[in-house]
Amino acid sequence: xxxxxxxxxxxxxxxxxxxxxxxxxxxxxxxxxxxxxxxxxxxxxxxxxxxxxxxxxxxxxxxxxxxxxxxxxxxxxxxxxxxxxxxxxxxxxxxxxxxxxxxxxxxxxxxxxxxxxxxxxxxxxxxxxxxxxxxxxxxxxxxxxxxxxxxxxxxxxxxxxxxxxxxxxxxxxxxxxxxxxxxxxxxxxxxxxxxxxxxxxx
Amino acid sequence: xxxxxxxxxxxxxxxxxxxxxxxxxxxxxxxxxxxxxxxxxxxxxxxxxxxxxxxxxxxxxxxxxxxxxxxxxxxxxxxxxxxxxxxxxxxxxxxxxxxxxxxxxxxxxxxxxxxxxxxxxxxxxxxxxxxxxxxxxxxxxxxxxxxxxxxxxxxxxxxxxxxxxxxxxxxxxxxxxxxxxxxxxxxxxxxxxxxxxxxxxxxxxxxxxxxxxxxxxxxxxxxxxxxxxxxxxxxxxxxxxxxxxxxxxxxxxxxxxxxxxxxxxxxxxxxxxxxxxxxxxxxxxxxxxxxxxxxxxxxxxxxxxxxxxxxxxxxxxxxxxxxxxxxxxxxxxxxxxxxxxxxxxxxxxxxxxxxxxxxxxxxxxxxxxxxxxxxxxxxxxxxxxxxxxxxxxxxxxxxxxxxxxxxxxxxxxxxxxxxxxxxxxxxxxxxxxxxxxxxxxxxxxxxxxxxxxxxxxxxxxxxxxxxxxxxxxxxxxxxxxxxxxxxxxxxxxxxxxxxxxxxxxxxxxxxxxxxxxxxxxxxxxxxxxxxxxxxxxxxxxxxxxxxxxxxxxxxxxxxxxx
Numbered sequence: 046x047x048x049x050x051x052x053x054x055x056x057x058x059x060x061x062x063x064x065x066x067x068x069x070x071x072x073x074x075x076x077x078x079x080x081x082x083x084x085x086x087x088x089x090x091x092x093x094x095x096x097x098x099x100x101x102x103x104x105x106x107x108x109x110x111x112x113x114x115x116x117x118x119x120x121x122x123x124x125x126x127x128x129x130x131x132x133x134x135x136x137x138x139x140x141x142x143x144x145x146x147x148x149x150x151x152x153x154x155x156x157x158x159x160x161x162x163x164x165x166x167x168x169x170x171x172x173x174x175x176x177x178x179x180x181x182x183x184x185x186x187x188x189x190x191x192x193x194x195x196x197x198x199x200x201x202x203x204x205x206x207x208x209x210x211x212x213x214x215x216x217x218x219x220x221x222x223x224x225x226x227x228x229x230x231x232x233x234x235x236x237x238x239x240x241x242x243x244x245x246x247x
Numbered sequence: 248x249x250x251x252x253x254x255x256x257x258x259x260x261x262x263x264x265x266x267x268x269x270x271x272x273x274x275x276x277x278x279x280x281x282x283x284x285x286x287x288x289x290x291x292x293x294x295x296x297x298x299x300x301x302x303x304x305x306x307x308x309x310x311x312x313x314x315x316x317x318x319x320x321x322x323x324x325x326x327x328x329x330x331x332x333x334x335x336x337x338x339x340x341x342x343x344x345x346x347x348x349x350x351x352x353x354x355x356x357x358x359x360x361x362x363x364x365x366x367x368x369x370x371x372x373x374x375x376x377x378x379x380x381x382x383x384x385x386x387x388x389x390x391x392x393x394x395x396x397x398x399x400x401x402x403x404x405x406x407x408x409x410x411x412x413x414x415x416x417x418x419x420x421x422x423x424x425x426x427x428x429x430x431x432x433x434x435x436x437x438x439x440x441x442x443x444x445x446x447x448x449x450x451x452x453x454x455x456x457x458x459x460x461x462x463x464x465x466x467x468x469x470x471x472x473x474x475x476x477x478x479x480x481x482x483x484x485x486x487x488x489x490x491x492x493x494x495x496x497x498x499x500x501x502x503x504x505x506x507x508x509x510x511x512x513x514x515x516x517x518x519x520x521x522x523x524x525x526x527x528x529x530x531x532x533x534x535x536x537x538x539x540x541x542x543x544x545x546x547x548x549x550x551x552x553x554x555x556x557x558x559x560x561x562x563x564x565x566x567x568x569x570x571x572x573x574x575x576x577x578x579x580x581x582x583x584x585x586x587x588x589x590x591x592x593x594x595x596x597x598x599x600x601x602x603x604x605x606x607x608x609x610x611x612x613x614x615x616x617x618x619x620x621x622x623x624x625x626x627x628x629x630x631x632x633x634x635x636x637x638x639x640x641x642x643x644x645x646x647x648x649x650x651x652x653x654x655x656x657x658x659x660x661x662x663x664x665x666x667x668x669x670x671x672x673x674x675x676x677x678x679x680x681x682x683x684x685x686x687x688x689x690x691x692x693x694x695x696x697x698x699x700x701x702x703x704x705x706x707x708x709x710x711x712x713x714x715x716x717x718x719x720x721x722x723x724x725x726x727x728x729x730x731x732x733x734x735x736x737x738x739x740x741x742x743x744x745x746x747x748x749x750x751x752x753x754x755x756x757x758x759x760x761x762x763x764x765x766x767x768x769x770x771x772x773x774x775x776x777x778x779x780x781x782x783x784x785x786x787x788x789x790x791x792x793x794x795x796x797x798x799x800x801x802x803x804x805x806x807x808x809x
Contacts (some may be wrong), residue, residue, distance in 0.1 A: 231294025
């Protein structure tokens with residue numbers, strides 16, 4: 046078990062990242078081997094309608110991602126969802142953050158294209174137009190490929206960041222994620238000029 | 248003697264470098280400290296899980312600087328994997344103050360027995376166990392000094408295993424303790440075990456420019472925003488700089504120690520932030536880059552008298568690398584199973600647990616099959632409060648990824664029903680032939696210097712003793728009434744607890760450094776990080792590294808003329 050590689054004297058928090066790192070490796074290898082970036086690469090059994098990939102403009106891409114995030118973390122009266130924590134805003138920060146490997150960020154947006162391809166193939170319409178059951182069906186189908194599972198897992202990891210990182214990063218609106226999970230955050234909180242992209246410039 | 252830029256050049260600013268810099272600057276000598284990473288201060292440290300633990304803020308990006316880790320593959324052959332591929336990060340705090348900025352600061356001295364394991368227990372087949380060239384008594388005054396200079400908070404609770412001390416008690420009262428500490432005391436009492444009250448290198452009262460601990464609950468792996476944590480930076484280097492005789496150069500990556508025909512180091516070449524090769528000369532050079540990087544720097548520093556690397560004419564540099572062996576375990580303290588008042592105090596975040604067991608520092612247990620052998624300690628602590636890490640562990644279920652409402656219910660359960668009490672067992676990582684640092688023949692860092700290749704072989708005894716200690720930890724968790732108790736041992740090295748590689752000793756044929764941590768065959772080269780340790784002991788290394796560095800600083804002072 047790699048989980049125990051770092052004892053707490055100097056912090057064990059990286060230990061739990063191992064799972065995430067493992068996926069990262071798979072993801073990079075997958076991206077390296079990816080030729081066309083179409084759903085055919087993920088599901089060779091499904092013929093890709095090649096024109097769909099090019100059709101998604103940036104706004105549309107964010108709309109689709111927003112829909113996915115709201116499905117993964119739905120809103121409830123007493124428990125915030127992706128909408129309440131402004132998850133999309135956080136993902137926009139991540140995708141623009143040049144301190145994160147470009148391949149990783151590309152993977153997030155590329156996955157949206159695959160999803161849209163899959164939705165067209167399975168339901169003959171955009172993911173945005175699907176009802177909850179159809180969305181679940183398409184996402185579970187995506188999950189069956191290694192890359193698809195990887196993509197969804199990556200979204201969940203960043204969704205957890207959107208839920209529980211300091212609100213200064215654009216998610217976790219007013220600490221709603223912390224309040225929901227009864228988590229007591231530490232003080233002092235980072236001001237805008239001390240967020241990690243700024244620290245990396247020191 | 249020719250005029251040099253500085254009296255002393257220290258390479259590396261962590262627990263090994265700080266004591267030398269402060270001691271020599273205070274004694275009137277000029278000191279320059281070269282640090283590869285940036286210079287963060289209290290004004291840069293916030294309780295920000297992304298910055299501390301999820302991005303490469305305090306450590307290099309692995310594609311820029313990495314290691315190659317040699318592990319056995321399925322066929323038992325040694326195979327190297329670059330950490331840029333595996334993402335198994337071996338860096339710890341590359342910034343001014345080094346990884347001491349990020350420590351949890353539970354502090355333990357070595358015990359007298361650690362200084363003479365071979366004499367005490369005899370040889371262990373397959374392990375290179377030796378006695379140290381100095382005794383606990385030689386180190387004790389420096390342990391004592393660390394308590395005062397770094398600032399150690401605690402209240403002595405002696406038992407038969409407590410190391411001899413020259414001061415009656417710690418200079419600062421204990422840090423505030425969590426209610427669970429009392430529960431651990433009770434549980435241990437019932438089992439007949441002596442719960443230690445663990446001191447911490449964290450100020451419980453302000454001292455100079457450093458504020459007292461503010462008990463945020465985010466300590467280990469976070470930089471300290473109050474200055475209470477006894478990092479090399481806050482406790483030593485900030486003071487060294489105020490003497491006016493210590494200059495710290497961040498973003499300065501040592502490239503090579505250049506030596507002359509006589510075998511003396513004349514200067515160090517380093518890359519500055521712009522990638523320009525600079526140099527600085529000094530009378531004495533001190534290397535303290537943390538064990539792996541110290542060996543790497545010596546190995547790359549060839550010279551007219553050292554074709555295989557500085558101080559490496561007997562091929563000992565990099566050998567007998569040490570980590571820390573042990574195990575971990577945890578149990579859930581379920582709020583609903585406790586009376587409301589106990590549940591309430593259990594939720595409290597901030598105060599420290601400060602409890603450990605050293606009853607089995609020497610195991611004497613025939614019934615277990617171990618008999619009499621070197622053991623270790625069991626340290627109790629709460630799980631790190633990092634919520635993103637915790638949440639990350641909820642995403643997989645029996646049937647694949649979990650999302651939607653089921654994920655939300657799972658998150659609620661993981662976060663709100665219980666608090667996880669953990670323990671970590673520490674025991675000796677026995678020195679073996681198959682645990683060493685060399686230079687990788689193919690991979691370089693961004694400055695085109697070969698990266699360290701680290702073979703991580705281990706001795707089976709590491710696991711056997713670790714298992715014994717972990718079983719004792721489990722007994723305590725059971726006595727405490729914890730649920731879902733589990734424990735595990737691993738043969739993998741904890742990457743944050745590393746020492747050895749430049750053993751000190753009397754025999755130049757089998758050691759790199761003499762008893763003063765000066766290279767046997769380089770009169771103006773000292774090594775003051777954990778590299779000197781020929782055996783590692785069964786506690787985290789920091790206090791010993793600090794103490795030894797103060798001890799060596801005193802020797803350097805003498806060499807410079809007192």
